[in-house]
Amino acid sequence: MNDTAHALGSAPTLWELVRRRAELTPGRRVFLQDDRALTFGELHDRAERVAAGLYGLGVRPGTVVAWQLPTRIETALLSFALARLGAVQTPVIPFYRDREVGFALRQARAEYFAVPGRWRGFDHTAMARRLGAKGIFEAYDGLPDGDPDVLPPPPAEGTSVRWIYWTSGPTSDPKGVLHTDRSLIAGGACLAHALRPTAGDVGSIAFPYAHIGGPDYAVMLLLYGFPAVLFEQFALPGALEGYRRHGVTIAGGSTAFYSMFLAEQRKQPGARLIPTLRLLAGGGAPKPPEVHHAVVREMGVQLTHGYGMTEVPMITMRAPDDTEENLATTEGRPPEGMEIRIVEGEVRLRGEAVCKGYLDPGQTAEAFDEDGFLRTGDLGCLTGTGHLVLTGRRKDVIIRKGENISAKEIEDLLHRHPAVGDVAVIGLPDPERGERVCAVVEQPSGAQELTLAAVTSYLRAEGLSVHKLPEQLEVVDALPRGETLRKVLKYKLRERYSGTVK
Structure with missing residues (x-):
């Protein structure tokens, strides 16, 4: 990480990170979407006005605000406005429906709920009313607005729980994962340290901003002062025009995204799918070595895949200067401050990017061992060079x-x-x-x-x-x-x- 990014990364809160970046490069762009653009200076100023509007609605430091919104500039503004206020925000993936959303609202005791109205044929406002949600307001094109002079001082520390993220719950109810500003900043700094972006890069967020990867990526933009293109809906080949128009240099999301890009590349072998692209990066799912080799061979770009989860947004990340073998067959190395311990084959973690636990204290007690390491449920080993190799999930071990x-x-x-x-x-x-x-x-x-x-x-x-x-x-x-x-x-x-x- 360069000196400027390192200094910004020492910010105690997410809002302080926004403030410092806005002072440093106010005219540089941070979010691009279709024909719209938002600079770092505008991000700071507009988020303050949104925070004032929320304050006028009754949102105060510590107020729990849920939001279920697509990947849009307005979503990022609302989230940063809540960070300015010091509210507790609980993002909900836009595709969740009554069961998951109702559970999240009840468990988090949300006092306000921001929804997009009718989006992709589904009426989120009607669902919110059906669930008896409190403080419902729509935040798609328009956001609350007010005079920043009414605002209280921003939060001074980043160690209080101000984020509740939700794990997917396929066979049981989701878990509410507790994060702080500091844990999210640590995760984003880990990502930035591994990818080593420059101010000349153009990134992309093609996954839901409500995912833990949203703030992870946003922190990286703030640390290095480069923009990302936001995709409200990601589908190929339709999204390619946005990548090409904005000159995206870093794309990705997860293994499925790599495979979709690769399938499009195979329709026109020999031609650069995205002429400016230099790097595919992501995480969230296992990446078979053959996918790595095929992307490098056929797309002519680097691929660096990482390992993270809702509880720990960034654990390890392959670096562009890793050997080809390590890029293809390992999850990379942990950054400074992330401790990895292998206990009976299970990967356990301790560090600043690790969550504070769960809404349910019983789940927290089960998740951490006596030394404060998080039990991941993943199986793996460390190589002699410190690279992590994942060998599966405990539940993915077949006993025959x-x-x-x-x-x-x-x-x-x-x-x-x-x-x-x-x-x-x-x-x-x-x-x-x-x-x-x-x-x-x-x-x-x-x-x-x-x-x-x-x-x-x-x-x-x-x-x-x-x-x-x-x-x-x-x-x-x-x-x-x-x-x-x-x-x-x-x-x-x-x-x-x-x-x-x-």
């Missing part, structure tokens, strides 16, 4: 006849097969074996249909042990995915195929 089998190991091998576009390997209940190995495959268009015999023959040739070979193959048009970072929802596959026997 008493033998542990890593789903990730099989998935990484199958990703190399030319007839495999994407794959998820799951364990299914089996009366004789305890669990059997099932591979669920999404094939690229035009590929020859796979058979179980062809899959097992291929894996044998790749050197996979016989006891790890899939005993069931399912070919699907599309794997079920989440709406945020497009992670494959394995629980849906387990539900779908648990009753099948082949």
